[in-house]
């Protein structure tokens with residue numbers, strides 16, 4: 766019996782967030798602080814609803830745009846990275862990694878409950894935010910896929926299947 770599958774994909778030039786970050790790697794190595802113009806693409810799969818569409822891609826577009834705007838022009842910090850100390854006060858964030866130390870204005874930072882600010886875990890975090898949004902509108906996708914491009918032709922994709 767042939768099966769049908771539908772998915773909806775949204776990606777826009779405006780789904781860009783310019784952020785600073787650094788990742789740790791190879792146990793105790795870390796990059797210098799640097800930036801990327803990240804770009805996001807989102808796909809959701811599911812059956813057609815009474816409108817004969819999977820989910821309104823205008824609503825999906827607007828929520829993805831809102832999350833991109835929320836991240837844009839911030840320093841992304843992974844609060845679950847065991848190599849980093851991230852201390853937050855009302856107006857400052859102090860980060861230490863080995864002998865390195867940074868002090869940022871709190872409003873310049875986004876503290877993310879992830880282990881490293883890799884494209885993979887940024888995609889997973891964005892997928893979690895979008896899933897909460899669309900489920901709040903009564904839609905539980907069979908599959909959500911989020912692609913985060915760190916640079917042209919360099920991206921990671923997170924996929925969650927219900």
Ligand SMILES: Nc1nc2c(c(=O)[nH]1)N=C([C@H](O)[C@H](O)COP(=O)(O)OP(=O)(O)OP(=O)(O)O)CN2
Nearest residue numbers: 787788796799800801882883884885915916919921
């Ligand atoms: N699978 C992954 N690999 C790497 C990631 C990642 O998130 N997932 N991240 C990095 C670093 O963030 C690295 O800085 C990004 O790569 P890099 O080429 O250095 O960044 P640019 O493309 O902007 O550098 P240019 O030399 O200016 O092209 C590494 N690997």
